[in-house]
Amino acid sequence: MLLRTAKNALRSSVDSAAVLFGPQRRQPREPRLWILMYHRILPKSDPRYSREEPGMVVTPETLEMHLQILRRHFDIVPLSEWLDRRHSGQALPAKSCAITFDDGWLDNYEYAFPILKRHQVPATLFAVSHMIGTSDSFWPNRVAKLLERPRKELESIPWLAPHLPPEDFSPDAESASAQETASRVIGSLKTFSDDRIHSWLDSVAPEAADERAMMNWDELREMATSGFVEIGSHTCHHYRLRTDLPPDIIERELAESKKILGEELKQAPRLFCYPNGDVCEQALRQVPEFYQAAVTTKRGINVASELNSFQLLRLGIHQDRCDTEAKFYSRLANWY
Ligand SMILES: [Zn+2]
Incomplete structure (x- = not known):
């Protein structure tokens, strides 16, 4: 036990050093910006936690731990303020950090917002305008829900059958296995256009009125007027902006979401x-x-002098990669 504690302490100090003295310190006078990408904030006891992909969640306790570390080593700044200062040629801190949340999940309001307020930390939240206040689901969540159905039923769905785990798989044995299956199916579906994925899901699993997963306008407004949270756009429908999306739809996703949020x-x-x-x-x-x-x-850390403002780099933050101080330091150092 003592040895493990000592080992962990050593690893932790090595990882702390990575942030303080790692590759990003080679040019100490060059201002850099770390942008952290969070999605959902949920306690492990919440049933929504186990239904979500591991890469999407962080617990409130982990977020608290992250903020304490960030305050120790960075200037935590509102993203647009850092960009304005850079644009107008003002001096920038050597190491700044901006926190972002994608999608506009209700749990951000329930769990992340109180923590941000308590720590007086600014953040940017990217909302999907047409999903605000609805019980619509993102298609990966619809897929995860579909996979909760009995095996026999799933085997009768043509496209899905080859993506199912072997017959001896027991759905109640390990939730990790169920998540693995969901990740595999979601990964395979990503090669199709959003339109095709939604049509396929509509045909095999029509969307049922479900509990609301996204924030409503009042909640979003409360965050926006708190002085801690800036709201950005994440399109109208979360369509991926790829070449298979018609040009007029791409334009509408950009323009309409801006208009409605505004x-x-x-x-x-x-x-x-x-x-x-x-x-x-x-x-x-x-x-x-x-x-x-x-x-x-x-993935990456933004360097002020080499910045492309329309392709800002971020570091994805999630529970299994950042639930200890040592892991979080390694992620900040962009070592993995
Ligand atoms: Zn998103």
Whole structure:
């Protein structure tokens, strides 16, 4: 026990050093910006936790631990403020960090917002305008729900059958196995257009009125007016902006989401987030017509002098990779 504690302490200090003295310190005078990408914030005891993909969740306790570490080593800044300062040539801290939440999940309001307020930490939340206040689900969550059905029923769904685990798989043995199956099916579906995926799901599992997973306008408004949270756009429907999406739809996703968020929140969004990180030529051309900057899912740390404001790099943060101080330091160092 003592040995393990000592080992952990050593690993932790090595990892802390990675952040403080690692590769990103080679040019200490060059300002850098870490943008952290969170999705859902849920306690493990919440039934929504086990139904979600592991890469999407962080517990409230883990978020608390992250904020304490970040405050120790970074200037935590509102993303648009850092971009404004850089744009106008003002001095920037050597190491800044901006926190972002994607999608507009209700749990962000329930669990993340009180923590942000308590720590007085700013963040940006990217909302999907047409999903706000609805009980609509993202298609990966619909797939996960579909897979809860009895095996016999799933085997009768043509496309799905080859993606199911072997016959001896026991659905109640391990939730990790169920998540593995869901991840495999979701990964295979991603090769199709959003339209085809939704049509397929509509035919095999019509959307049922479910408990609301996304924030409503009042909750979003409360966050937006708190002074801690800026709201950015994440399109109208979370369609991936790929070449298989018709050009007029791409334009509408950018323009309409900006318009609706601006009308409802009395402040037009300035920042944009590409769903699933997908970026096509048209999106790259048109996003700057509507927004001042955009974040991707491309992993990395932004260097002020080499910045592409419309392809900002982020570090994905989730429970299994960041639930200890040592793991979180390694992620901040961008070692894995
Ligand atoms: Zn998203």
